Amino acid sequence: MSATVYQAFSQSARQWPENSFLCIVPETAQVYGIPSGEIGYAQMHERIEALKNAYQAAGYGHGHRAGLLLENRPAFFLHWFALNALGVSVVPINADLRSAELEYLVGHSEISIAVALPSHQAVLQAAAKAVSSPLAIIGPDDAPVPAAAPAPLASQPVGTATECALLYTSGTTGRPKGCILTNEYFLHTGNWYANVGGMATLRPGVERMLTPLPLVHMNAMACSTMGMVITGGCLIPLDRFHPRTWWDTVRESRATVVHYLGVMPAILMKAAPTDQDSRHNVRFGFGAGIDRSLHAPFEQRFGLPLLEAWAMTETGSGAVVIANHEPRYIGTSCFGKEEPDVLVKLVGDDGQPAGTNEPGELLVKHAGANPRFGFFSGYLKDEAATQEAWQDGWFHTGDIVMRNEHGHLVFIDRKKNVIRRSGENISAVEVESVLLQHPAVKAAAVAAVPDEVRGDEVLACIVCTTMPDTAAMADLAQDIVKWSLARLAYYKVPGYVAFVEALPLTATNKIQRGELKAKAPTLVGTKACIDTCAMKKRQDVA
Structure with a gap:
């Protein structure tokens, strides 16, 4: 049983060495200025091993943090997995962030090294200087520079409880919060996806999953990536969503699964219908937030089910819900019914349980002895916010949801600002x-x-x-x-x-x-x- 993301990838590389792990489509390759084509598990693993050895020789290890400003490029996965093998946590950095945002992220996360695109290194260095934070910056193909300090947790073994990544949320009452995510978080997300079944069944060694979502978010980094790693599938990361060429890319990449945001179907429906609309290999879409009035028309026109789901960066797959079984109550913003390993409570403003078809705040936890299994470990440097989110032993999501007469959950609105x-x-x-x-x-x-x-x-x-x-x-x-x-x-x-x-x-x-x-x-x-x-x-x- 794998204890780290690196080990999970290594296991899949042994089981499916000839399978493609990444497919870089020509459009994305052109935007990024990198080669297009497919990279196999065995080839990827060899490159990860070499990079892992280089980081280890440079003194990086358990307890260090490394920023990754690499967009959706293959280099992101190479550095993430290599660093993970050593117990180094990665902090994905959105390339759209500017000075004030970067200053906060660099200072708060205390990253000691950043792997960044050459075009972004100067602004990142300026941010580090502004907050007096020593930061080594290298390019994706550069050799790691020596670590400035020994690994803080060098004497402790790397395992499931080791911090794997630090992902920043938007924050609702102040600065963005850093969610501490362990190896267990990512492994459980991958295993959940591999075993959820129903209309979202992933076939081992077969699927080709296309995502235009950024790797700085939980969906692409945990759901898409780990779903493919655990099942030996091929991930097709796009630089972003290109509406005009979307279906051409879907067909040419031979995608069997696509991940979406609610805004994407709305844009795609604006295009004039063609006889090619339903000519593709996609078995299902996984996402959230589609306009309820467009859900049925989209599925009818393009010939694939869009499976609405609910989760948060904080919950991971410790408390995820997906409409992967019929009936899905299309057109009602229904996102399914929780499985037995997830506990749900809806609470009204008066603190009392909400009745059928009554809105209430969604509270969740994992069933069993550990209610926080699969969840984030907490907000970095903000124990008070962590405890507030977990008051009374339930995670308070801030989302308003109701349960319909059939026991399924329907999204209403966001309580948070x-x-x-x-x-x-x-x-x-x-x-x-x-x-x-x-x-x-x-x-x-x-x-x-x-x-x-x-x-x-x-x-x-x-x-x-x-x-x-x-x-x-x-x-x-x-x-x-x-x-x-x-x-x-x-x-x-x-x-x-x-x-x-x-x-x-x-x-x-x-x-x-x-x-x-x-x-x-x-x-x-x-x-x-x-x-x-x-x-x-x-x-x-x-």
């Missing part, structure tokens, strides 16, 4: 903290407004030090957005900037989130609200 744009969770507080640093901004509050394609869009209510006249609002809004694009990932930047006289505040001067949420949609289209959505594009790193 998070904006979800195109599958990215955006912390309002994080965006506000950056906006407040702009010289023209006296106060700022951020809320979600509906967007047909992206689900949510970011709207910022701005109180200025000197209120601009109507003619000057557009220029100031553009300046604020340009300024923000240099400090935040593009998707977090406001798509609308509304100039207001005052923010809705409580008696203690805290933002009244409920009132703000209700007010935000009414501002769109008014003279004092500037549409800046067209400015929200990926920014090149200087």
Whole structure:
């Protein structure tokens, strides 16, 4: 039985040496400037071993952390698995992060080395310098530089409880939280996927799983990667979702499973129907958040079931639910019914259990002696937040769910103050903290407004030090957005900037989130609200 991710991969490399582990399609290869084609398990394992030996010779070991800013490239897997063999935890870094975000991540995670693309090394080095954090930075093909300090846990064995990765959530009341994820977390996720069955059955040594989702998120890093590692399948990581060429890529890559975000079906349905729509090898899609009105039409048109699921970075597969059996109650936002190893409780605002078809906060835990089995180990440097999330022995998800008359779970809304744009969770507080640093901004509050394609869009209510006249609002809004694009990932930047006289505040001067949420949609289209959505594009790193 494997005790680490590295061991699980090694076992599959022995069992399926000739199978392809990775397929890099030509489109992704062109974007990344790397060779296209397939990389087998045995070939990958040989490269991992060489890299593992290089890291070990350089002094890296149990208790060190290493940042990986490598996008969805093969190098990500090489460095992750090689470092995992030594007990080094990896911290995936989103290439869209900017200075303020990188400074926080580098300082908080205390990574001692980062493997980064050449185009991002300068900004990463500047972030480390800004927080006085010593950080060695190498490229994906460079030899590891000597470790600055001995491995903190060198005397302890590497095993299932060893930290495998540190993934950052959006954060709902402050800075992003670092979720500590062990080898057990990743192994259980892979084994769950390999054995969940039903409409989501993975055939050992056969599946080809295509994902456009980023490896900085739990879905791609844990579900997709580990599902394929455990079953000897082929992972097809795309650089991102390309709507115009999606079905061509699906067909050419011979994908049998696809992972999706709710926004993707909405975009694909906008394309004109063709006689090629259902010509593919995909057996099912795995994802969450599809518009309930599009679910049935999508399946009918494209000829594959979209299996809605629920999980969080914190829960992993310790408490995952998926609609992988009929009836799936398509068109109701149903995500299935929990298996016996997952316990679920729905609680109303009064703390009492919610009845049938009554909304309540979703509380979960794993069945058996260890209610936290398969979950994250905690939030790095924030034991208080960890304990709060686990109050009364249940993990409080912050999601509002109801159970229908058939016992299946239906997603209603998010209780947490998070904006979800195109599958990215955006912390309002994080965006506000950056906006407040702009010289023209006296106060700022951020809320979600509906967007047909992206689900949510970011709207910022701005109180200025000197209120601009109507003619000057557009220029100031553009300046604020340009300024923000240099400090935040593009998707977090406001798509609308509304100039207001005052923010809705409580008696203690805290933002009244409920009132703000209700007010935000009414501002769109008014003279004092500037549409800046067209400015929200990926920014090149200087």
